Amino acid sequence: MKTLLNDLLSNIRNTNFDLLEAKVFWEEQKKKYQQQGDEENANFVWAILAIITIHHDYRSAHEKLQNAEYYEAWCEAEKVELTAKTLKRNNPQLFENIADIYNQVQILQSIYPYKLFSSSEILIEEHKCSICGKVRNFRNPCGHKVGFLYNGELCHNIVTKCQLVGIALVTDPVNKYAVAFAQDTNGKRIEYDYSPIAFLMKRWKNPYQFWNYQVKEKTLLFYKI
Ligand SMILES: [Zn+2]
Incomplete structure (x- = not known):
């Protein structure tokens, strides 16, 4: 191997x-x-x-x-x-x-402009172990730990009963994909300003060419690493 x-x-x-x-x-x-x-x-x-x-x-x-x-x-x-x-x-x-x-x-x-995210507050009433299928909670653990491997499979919770309590706006989200997008009065999404990334992409052709940046007078200066 x-x-x-x-x-x-x-x-x-x-x-x-x-x-x-x-x-x-x-x-x-x-x-x-x-x-x-x-x-x-x-x-x-x-x-x-x-x-x-x-x-x-x-x-x-x-x-x-x-x-x-x-x-x-x-x-x-x-x-x-x-x-x-x-x-x-x-x-x-x-x-x-x-x-x-x-x-x-x-x-x-x-370097992304995203600063606000939505966060779902979910009350989990019951979940099962993905490895052994047992309903588990703090008082009744099954012995498998979430995020660890068992015979080549990752252990996670399978939610079987839950309630959506609410949605909040947060700056440090659990799920980064939950970006909050603003809409104009016609319901059209207002786009963020991606110009620093667009500028970078004119130069970043190979994904394995790594880079970093520094901020000088509010401008991003990119350099190869
Ligand atoms: Zn288990």
Whole structure:
């Protein structure tokens, strides 16, 4: 497996590399380990698949930015952020292979003009464990922990009963995709000012060419890193 992983890591930053084909191959590997009950290797392959997903979503964010689809790119960037955090929690060593991408995504997010987000306040009355299917709560834990791996699968809650209590406007959202957009009197969305990103995209052609910026007299100055 080491050789196959090294092959993947040495080719994955070539923008012609077929991520979908790699995904299919590693999904098969994971299934094999899962069937054998080889939890260690199944979890390891989950981490390899997370790397492939991160590259896919990162490239997709860059592509959407090139097409001036700024909100859509923002959502792709959030997916990269979430997968990277889960990867770091479960396999800090493999996370190092995409640490630069995670860093770039955070820098990209920081130049977006979004400041307000909607936040749904949901009262969760019942949820089940995605691994064992048991209804769980603080008093009745099932032993599986949300955000961790079990035989190559990530544990999360499946909400089975809930109530929407309200919606709030927040500056530091749980879900970054919930951007608040203003509307004019005709119900048309008022667009944010994306000009710094548009300026950047004239120069940022290769997603793996990393960059940063500094603010000088209220202007963003971009530079390669
Ligand atoms: Zn469970």
